[in-house]
Amino acid sequence: MTRVHTLIDTPIGELTAVAEDGSLTALYFPSHKRMPDAATFGERTAVGFEAVTEQLAEYFAGQRRDFDLPLAPKGDPFKLKVWALLREIPYGQTRSYGQLAAALGDVHLAQAVGHANGKNPISIVVPCHRVVGADGSLVGYAGGLERKRFLLELEESAEVKAGKLF
Structure with a gap:
């Protein structure tokens, strides 16, 4: 290695x-x-x-929506499932911890999903910044909420410029 x-x-x-x-x-x-x-x-x-x-x-630069890189995050099977699910959140969209828990088959896993999300080692590429609170609020981010807001606004701006939201 x-x-x-x-x-x-x-x-x-x-x-x-x-x-x-x-x-x-x-x-x-x-x-x-x-x-x-x-x-x-x-x-x-x-x-x-x-x-x-x-x-x-x-x-x-707003020219890439998906990353095409070989990834090898280190984590237990549950974390790996959550991180794989994060990669399915489309560019410019968000999901709540509860929505991700439901996608995993158990809405009671929201807190565990939040914990796994917080341990994501591959920021941006595995888009944990696209996960928000149930009410849409910005909560928890290893890079700080200012960076999370910047990334979400970057993606929103690119979507608007591309005419995807009209």
Whole structure:
């Protein structure tokens, strides 16, 4: 197993991308809540991160709605199910924790879904920012609510510009 990392400049700060054997395992914000020790990220290199860097630039420019990257998040089976479900939330849309729990077959899992969502290691690419409270309020985000708001507004703005909401 070869683990490496790089730093990527974005409009919401410098992101740390971590990969193992060519698959993205993490994408962290500056001062990310629950970020592991940077000593575990491996050697710093730009090699192998060209696709994630390019796709993030396209996303922030409003030109990319879906990411096409090899992913290898680390988590237990429940977390992996929740993170897979996050990837199904369409660009420019949101879901509540309860809606995700219902999609998993048990509305009583909303709190567990929230916990798993908060542990998502691949921010933006696995769009945990698209999960909101039952009343539509912005709640919890490892990168901070300001970044969550920015990402949701970016996606909303791109949808409006594309004429998708009219």
